[in-house]
Amino acid sequence: MGPFELNTTISNLRNLRESDLSAYDAVYLGNIYCRIYEDNFLERLDDLEEGIALVKGQGLRAYVTSYAAPRNDVLPKVQKALETAAAAGADAVEVHNLGVLRMVHEQFPGMPAHIGGFANVYTDAGAEVLKEYGAVRFTPNYEISLDEVGAITRGVGMPAELVVHGKMPLGVSDYCFLLEYEQKWPEKCPTLCQKNLFLKQGDWAMRSVGKGVLSGKDVCMLEHLPALIAAGHNVFRIEAAYETPAYRLNIARIYRAALERAAAGDRTEDESAWSTIREHTAVGLCNGFYFGRTGAEYVGKRPQSAVAC
Amino acid sequence: MVELLAPAGNLEMVKAAVENGANAIYVGARGWSRRRDAYELSDEKLHEATRIAHSGGAKIRVAINTNMQSCEIPSLLKKMEKFVGWGIDGAIMTDVGAIGQVHRRFPDLVLHASIGANILNNEDVKFYRSIGVSQVVADTKLTLRELASREADIDVGIEVLIHANHCYTYLGKCWMSPYMRLERTADDFGKDVFRGSPNRGGLDYRVCLEQWELLDDKALLEPVITLKNDAFFFLDDIPALIDLGVHCLKIQGREYPVPLVAGIVRFYRELIDTYVAKPAEQPFDLAPWRMRLEAIQAERDSKRSNMTLVLLNEARQPVPHRT
Numbered sequence: 113m114g115p116f117e118l119n120t121t122i123s124n125l126r127n128l129r130e131s132d133l134s135a136y137d138a139v140y141l142g143n144i145y146c147r148i149y150e151d152n153f154l155e156r157l158d159d160l161e162e163g164i165a166l167v168k169g170q171g172l173r174a175y176v177t178s179y180a181a182p183r184n185d186v187l188p189k190v191q192k193a194l195e196t197a198a199a200a201g202a203d204a205v206e207v208h209n210l211g212v213l214r215m216v217h218e219q220f221p222g223m224p225a226h227i228g229g230f231a232n233v234y235t236d237a238g239a240e241v242l243k244e245y246g247a248v249r250f251t252p253n254y255e256i257s258l259d260e261v262g263a264i265t266r267g268v269g270m271p272a273e274l275v276v277h278g279k280m281p282l283g284v285s286d287y288c289f290l291l292e293y294e295q296k297w298p299e300k301c302p303t304l305c306q307k308n309l310f311l312k313q314g315d316w317a318m319r320s321v322g323k324g325v326l327s328g329k330d331v332c333m334l335e336h337l338p339a340l341i342a343a344g345h346n347v348f349r350i351e352a353a354y355e356t357p358a359y360r361l362n363i364a365r366i367y368r369a370a371l372e373r374a375a376a377g378d379r380t381e382d383e384s385a386w387s388t389i390r391e392h393t394a395v396g397l398c399n400g401f402y403f404g405r406t407g408a409e410y411v412g413k414r415p416q417s418a419v420a421c
Numbered sequence: 422m423v424e425l426l427a428p429a430g431n432l433e434m435v436k437a438a439v440e441n442g443a444n445a446i447y448v449g450a451r452g453w454s455r456r457r458d459a460y461e462l463s464d465e466k467l468h469e470a471t472r473i474a475h476s477g478g479a480k481i482r483v484a485i486n487t488n489m490q491s492c493e494i495p496s497l498l499k500k501m502e503k504f505v506g507w508g509i510d511g512a513i514m515t516d517v518g519a520i521g522q523v524h525r526r527f528p529d530l531v532l533h534a535s536i537g538a539n540i541l542n543n544e545d546v547k548f549y550r551s552i553g554v555s556q557v558v559a560d561t562k563l564t565l566r567e568l569a570s571r572e573a574d575i576d577v578g579i580e581v582l583i584h585a586n587h588c589y590t591y592l593g594k595c596w597m598s599p600y601m602r603l604e605r606t607a608d609d610f611g612k613d614v615f616r617g618s619p620n621r622g623g624l625d626y627r628v629c630l631e632q633w634e635l636l637d638d639k640a641l642l643e644p645v646i647t648l649k650n651d652a653f654f655f656l657d658d659i660p661a662l663i664d665l666g667v668h669c670l671k672i673q674g675r676e677y678p679v680p681l682v683a684g685i686v687r688f689y690r691e692l693i694d695t696y697v698a699k700p701a702e703q704p705f706d707l708a709p710w711r712m713r714l715e716a717i718q719a720e721r722d723s724k725r726s727n728m729t730l731v732l733l734n735e736a737r738q739p740v741p742h743r744t
Contacts, residue, residue, distance in 0.1 A: 181591050184542045184567055210517070211544025214551075230594050232539075232620075234488040237518025241552060253488065255596040255603075255618055263491040282597045283590035286562050287649055293635075297642065311633040311646060314737075316601055320635070325590065325597060394638065406617070406740055407600035 113137070115375040116346040118368055119273075120360055121177065121353040124151040125159040128166060131357045135364035136350075138173035140206055142193070143353060144180040144228070145284060145324040150302040154179065155189065157196045164200040177206040180230040180284040180324075191215065198223055204248070207231065217246045224248045226273065229281055234260070236267030249273055249347060254280050257404040262343060271347050274340065276333040277363050277389075278351030279319050279326035280400045280407070288322035306354060308394060317395045321354055327407065329398040332389060334366065335381070335412045336399070338374040359392045386414065423663050423670055425693060426482070426580065427686045430460035430675030435470045437683040439477035442690030446474050447482040447513060449675065450500065452612040454484035454513075455537055457624035460675040464503065471507045480510035486535035487515070487622035490613065494519055498526055505530055514538075515593065515620075517552055524553025531555055533580065537593035537620060543572050550577050556668060561587050565658060569665055578668035583655035584685060584721075585673040589629050589648035595619075598626040604740045617736070626736035627729050652725055656714055659689075660696050660705055674721075676728065681720055688713060 118136055122128045123143035133139060141163045143149040153160040153176070160176065167174035176197035182190055190212055197205050198220050205223055207213045208230035216225050225242075227250035233239050234253050242250065251273045252261045261272050290309070294300050299307055305322040317328030331351070333340065340348075350367060352360045366385040373380060389397070396410070403411045427443035429435040438446045448470050449461035462470055467483065474481040483504055485497060501512065501523055511531035514520045515538050524532055534540055534549045534557040541560055549557055556578035559568060568579060588595065596618065604616040604623075615621035630650055635643040655662070655670075662670065672689065674682055692710055699705060 181539070181541055181594060183563070184570055187542055187544060209541065209545065210548040211542045211546075214544050214548045232488060232515075232593065234490070234621075235494060235516055235518045236491040237494055237522055238516050239518070241517045241521050245548075253596075253620075255599055255620065256490075260490055267491060280600075282600050283595035285590045287589065289589070289646065289648060293643055293646075308638045309642070310636045310638075311648075312636055313631045313633050316628070316631070318597065318600070325595075327600060401596075401599065401603070404605055405742070406603040407596065 113346075116341070116348060116371050117173075118348050118350065118364060118371060119173075119175070120350045120364065122163075122360075123149055123353055124153055125156070125163055126151065127357070128163050132361045133167070133170055133172060135361065135368040136172060138175060138203070139167045140175045140177045141167070142177040144177050144208060144230070145321055146288065146305065147179075147186070147189070148302050149305065154193045157192055160193065160196050161200045164197070164202050168201065173203040174201075175204045175206055175226065176202045177228065178208065178212050180208040180228070181286065182209050182212060183286075187211070187215070191219075194220055194223075210242075213242065213245050213247070221246070227251060229254050229275075230284060233264065236264045239264050239268040239270055243268060243270055251275070251349070254282075255401045255407070258340075258343070258402045259404070265344065272345060273347040273349055274333070274345055275331055275351045275400070276337070276340070276348045277367060278330055278349070278355065279328075280331045280351065281324060281326055282318060282407075283325040285323050285325075290320070290322040310394065319354070326354070327398060327400070328395045329408055329410075330389075330393045330396075331400045332397040332410070333399065333402065334370055334385065334389065335414060336402075337367070337370050338379055341371070341374040355392075362388050363392060422697070423667060423693060425686070425689055426669050426671040428672055428675040428682060429470060430456070430677075431462070431679070432466055432469060432473065434675070434679045434682055435473050436477075437679050438686050439474055439479045441683045441686040443479055443686050445480035445482060445510070445669075446470070447484055449484045450504070452608050452610070452614065452622060453487050453489070453497070453500070454622060455486050455535070455619055456675050457616075458608065458614070464500070467504065468507050471509055475508065482511040482513055482533060483509050484513040484535065485519075486513050486537050488537070488620045489516055489519060493612070494522060496612075498522060501527060511556075513558075517549075520549075520554060521552045528553075534558060536560070536582065536585075539591050539593035541591075543570075543575060546571065546575050546577050550575060556580055558582065558671065560591060561585055562591065565661055565665070568662075568667065580669040580671050581655075581662055581667050582673055583659065583670045583689065585653065587649065587651045587653055589650050593620060597628050598736070601628045602626060602736045602738070602740060624732065626732045628733070628736055630729050631733060652721065654714055654718055656707060656710060659692060663693065663696060677721065677724055681717070681724065684717055685721075688717060
């Protein structure tokens with residue numbers, strides 16, 4: 113790995129083929145929320161095999177994610193996806209469920225495990241337990257601050273993967289409420305949740321993907337990248353599972369350039385990046401919980417309107 | 422015999438739950454459980470609760486089930502030293518690191534994986550068993566079929582919530598509330614309080630219960646979307662749960678008035694005892710129980726709706742920032 117890794121998430125082969133990944137170092141394959149998401153890699157194992165080959169063929173690392181909330185009846189499918197990942201040479205698997213981590217540890221002992229954000233890493237002691245189960249990297253729970261993340265990485269010696277841009281997961285469900293209404297709308301499952309759907313109430317807004325809720329605002333840590341690099345972080349994610357190929361590419365180019373500058377100690381900023389970022393956000397920017405505040409707030413030199421979450 | 426586990430948000434509720442037939446009660450240690458501090462007990466009161474429970478023949482479990490900070494684990498261990506010395510019968514926990522450390526320090530203490538651990542499958546149960554947990558709370562979304570499919574060789578007790586909420590999201594995997602409002606303060610003892618984050622021990626603003634508009638970009642698709650969130654009482658499934666051999670039937674509700682909780686505990690005590698006492702071949706008529714439960718449910722729904730309005734209003738208040 114170079115001085116840093118920039119990665120993203122892609123749910124199916126169509127999206128993978130449509131995406132220019134030149135600004136990325138690695139890609140997570142699969143949709144963690146829904147089994148019937150359009151041609152989800154985690155259900156279409158031939159596609160997963162091809163996807164891993166496509167990603168690796170571009171010189172990138174291919175990771176395979178897994179479901180955020182798998183029940184007993186899903187575990188056989190998870191098992192198959194893990195087998196495919198291992199056979200096709202995936203570089204790591206991402207796990208959000210500790211039962212799945214146990215499966216990886218017992219059945220695929222050579223496979224590096226990345227702990228996902230739904231696995232609820234809040235403490236260094238918790239990360240230590242997961243390390244004993246083969247974890248080599250963790251995404252901290254989204255609601256902890258950078259100070260807390262630092263305490264964990266220092267305490268355990270395991271790198272944290274930080275979402276630096278995109279819609280932060282806020283919750284996962286077993287129930288897709290969109291299905292209650294879809295007969296009235298032109299778009300249907302399994303592509304309905306790919307529409308730009310927002311739940312709004314007054315100045316509150318959340319992005320809905322049916323079985324998942326994401327932040328309405330895009331997390332944006334662009335102006336804080338030098339501080340993240342200085343703190344020793346080097347794995348960054350653009351959370352773009354439900355975004356367009358243009359979002360995936362344009363945002364990644366901005367972050368790759370900014371990370372390269374930050375890694376070289378260059379503190380200059382590219383002002384033109386902000387207009388691109390604003391073009392790609394529907395309701396504004398936030399910092400998530402990184403600064404110990406309300407998740408929808410933005411801290412920094414780029415004051416955000418308080419109009420919508 | 423299945424255990425009836427009741428909530429206790431104050432000493433009066435401890436007494437009422439025990440007197441009305443709970444086999445065990447659970448209390449939250451102030452600052453360390455998934456409820457706001459008004460429904461938790463100070464150390465002194467927790468000591469008294471232990472005495473009341475034990476003198477009434479009931480067990481007491483202490484909920485220390487926040488997702489804490491790394492720096493708080495040493496003080497948690499000190500607190501546990503005190504609680505274990507007082508003779509608590511178990512601890513309800515979420516963070517896997519804290520569970521591991523408490524288990525190493527107090528290997529004889531019974532540890533329960535909290536609802537916040539969101540245990541969904543048999544592999545999850547095995548994972549928690551391996552770090553020292555001996556009872557797990559089944560997620561409220563699990564079906565009877567899923568509970569029945571638990572592998573017989575997993576030596577872990579299952580607790581089933583018989584009065585709780587079916588949230589839209591999985592419990593322990595939701596931070597919608599602090600996304601809208603998070604107020605970080607400290608309590609009188611200097612412990613951090615994350616008001617707005619249920620996972621971190623503050624209150625939950627129940628923002629999911631707002632009446633939402635659904636938009637596709639800027640276009641209104643639906644004027645009112647209600648995310649599914651039902652408070653429930655189990656009734657029809659109770660006989661099946663007892664027959665399945667679940668270890669514990671758990672009632673949630675530390676935040677409700679004492680007479681309401683007392684009534685709920687009495688209802689389930691009598692239901693369980695009546696079912697267990699009847700001859701196996703005799704059918705069990707749930708109709709009279711259903712009528713009794715309807716009255717309890719109406720009272721609970723009224724209290725819950727009022728609480729939700731208060732919380733949603735609080736969620737809209739500006740956060741005074743700490744400097």
